[in-house]
Amino acid sequence: MGIGYELVCVDCKRSLEMGKIYWRDESGTPLESTTLDGVFDRVNMRWHKRDDFFGRAIEAFLIQHRNHEIRFVPEGVDELIATGNEIVEPLEADEIIAAQKNVFPDPAQELKEWERNHREPK
Numbered sequence: 001m002g003i004g005y006e007l008v009c010v011d012c013k014r015s016l017e018m019g020k021i022y023w024r025d026e027s028g029t030p031l032e033s034t035t036l037d038g039v040f041d042r043v044n045m046r047w048h049k050r051d052d053f054f055g056r057a058i059e060a061f062l063i064q065h066r067n068h069e070i071r072f073v074p075e076g077v078d079e080l081i082a083t084g085n086e087i088v089e090p091l092e093a094d095e096i097i098a099a100q101k102n103v104f105p106d107p108a109q110e111l112k113e114w115e116r117n118h119r120e121p122k
């Protein structure tokens with residue numbers, strides 16, 4: 001029932017599956033607040049949400065893709081984002097966490113990059 005959502009970096013063509021969004025429980029009663037499955041932990045074969053694993057995966061994804069165009073979209077949009085033979089590659093949450101290194105962001109440089117890449121042509 002229903003389709004899942006994913007966090008996609010449009011610039012890098014990488015995605016993180018976030019599962020389905022829920023607004024009511026199994027008996028049909030509306031939940032207090034809308035929620036989602038979270039991020040999948042393939043090692044322990046379970047979803048994580050609102051916990052440390054979830055936080056670390058989202059944090060690492062955001063830091064690794066800072067200053068990039070990130071979208072939270074239903075499955076299928078990734079196929080629309082794909083260009084030519086460049087598909088959107090799904091990433092595993094544990095890989096994203098493991099890939100998180102100590103980086104030294106330069107916000108001023110990133111601001112310049114953004115201006116350069118998004119300036120209207122004259």
Ligand SMILES: [Zn+2]
Pocket residue numbers: 009010011012013064065066068
């Ligand atoms: Zn990116």
